[in-house]
Amino acid sequence: MVDETFDDLAEGSSVGAAQRVFHALSSAPRRKILAYLSASGLTAGEIADRFSMSKPAVSQHLSVLETAGLIRREKRGQFVHYSLIENNLVNTLNGFVQEVCPIGRPIKKESQARARAKDLP
Amino acid sequence: MVDETFDDLAEGSSVGAAQRVFHALSSAPRRKILAYLSASGLTAGEIADRFSMSKPAVSQHLSVLETAGLIRREKRGQFVHYSLIENNLVNTLNGFVQEVCPIGRPIKKESQARARAKDLP
DNA sequence: AAAATAATTAAGCAATAAGCTAATTGCTTA
DNA sequence: TAAGCAATTAGCTTATTGCTTAATTATTTT
Numbered sequence: 001m002v003d004e005t006f007d008d009l010a011e012g013s014s015v016g017a018a019q020r021v022f023h024a025l026s027s028a029p030r031r032k033i034l035a036y037l038s039a040s041g042l043t044a045g046e047i048a049d050r051f052s053m054s055k056p057a058v059s060q061h062l063s064v065l066e067t068a069g070l071i072r073r074e075k076r077g078q079f080v081h082y083s084l085i086e087n088n089l090v091n092t093l094n095g096f097v098q099e100v101c102p103i104g105r106p107i108k109k110e111s112q113a114r115a116r117a118k119d120l121p
Numbered sequence: 122m123v124d125e126t127f128d129d130l131a132e133g134s135s136v137g138a139a140q141r142v143f144h145a146l147s148s149a150p151r152r153k154i155l156a157y158l159s160a161s162g163l164t165a166g167e168i169a170d171r172f173s174m175s176k177p178a179v180s181q182h183l184s185v186l187e188t189a190g191l192i193r194r195e196k197r198g199q200f201v202h203y204s205l206i207e208n209n210l211v212n213t214l215n216g217f218v219q220e221v222c223p224i225g226r227p228i229k230k231e232s233q234a235r236a237r238a239k240d241l242p
Numbered sequence: 243a244a245a246a247t248a249a250t251t252a253a254g255c256a257a258t259a260a261g262c263t264a265a266t267t268g269c270t271t272a
Numbered sequence: 273t274a275a276g277c278a279a280t281t282a283g284c285t286t287a288t289t290g291c292t293t294a295a296t297t298a299t300t301t302t
Contacts, residue, residue, distance in 0.1 A: 019149055025217075026147035027260085028140055035220050044279060057261055059280055078269040078278050093214050096146075099156050148290085165249060178291055180250060199248050199299040 017069065021092040024068035029053070030061050034084065037071060041083035138190065142213040145189035150174070151182050155205065158192060162204035 024030055033047055048058040062082060065071045069088040074081045145151055154168060169179040183203060186192045190209045195202045 018152075022143075022147045022152070026143045029260095031139075031143070031217065038220070045277095048279095053260090054262065055278090056263085056280070056282095060260075063280090075268095075279095080279065090218065093218060096152065097211065097214060099159070150290095166247095169249095174290090175292065176248090177250070177252095177293085181290075184250090196249095196298095201249065 018092055018096065020068040021070065021089070022096075024064050024070055027061065027064075029058075030065055033058075033061060033065060034070060034089070037082060037084040038086075041081050043079045043081055045079070047082065139213055139217065141189040142191065142210070143217075145185050145191055148182065148185075150179075151186055154179075154182060154186060155191065155210070158203060158205040159207075162202050164200045164202055166200070168203065 025034075029051060032051075036042060036047060036050060044059060044062060045055070047062065048055045051058055062071065062073075066073050066082075070085060071082050072085055074083070146155075150172060153172075157163060157168060157171060165180060165183060166176070168183065169176045172179055183192065183194075187194050187203075191206060192203050193206050195204070
């Protein structure tokens, strides 16, 4: 067992941006909200109308999505309009896929080196 | 409030494949495991060596990843080798990005229709 | 066959998350 | 300014997660 304590692959803060994004995406209602917002901006009430849960519950989900940087909040009069921040979502997912999928990256090299070390006398 | 009860955007089962994948990805240790496996297959013990937590804890994470269809398990003698199933990971993330990002899809049309309905007398 | 090693399962515990209702804040309008 | 509506915050309950140590299963080695 080796303690490295890097929360995410290349991030220092205790709860990194990637962690917030992936946590936000782990909830089906939150993904559904993102899908709704991909069609058009909506007020908090319009979003809540599309769910069977209470308004405060939806508000919490919106808060999680906003904290993750996936949606933006804009107050107009007594309404709060929410809309998608497409960039951040795509960037985070892409960053992860890059890390896990095809190309070389630091952790890949480290892991390969360790794998090789085991094969030698 | 309207109850629609579709867990994922286009899936019927109570806990859909997408939900399992996103849940699996919501944990930093699990993402780290995926990153290690992207470099080369590893035994359960080799994976556990890379973490500060206990072996059973790592085993649980591996189980979650396997249930999500992100990694495969292969027993050879007394060792268990784990390796990445790249296809499933990429497909699920891509499916989600397709839904949320650029192109037309059922939920998009539905939401746009509802948004328009509000603007009419 | 006994002992050692790899890995998992089981049982239990503290921390977190997701939902509810009730209360609060902020804006608009009668 | 009082009433009403939009939205969030607060306080609480229940379920789930993520870990721990101890016990179990399966394989290999002596």
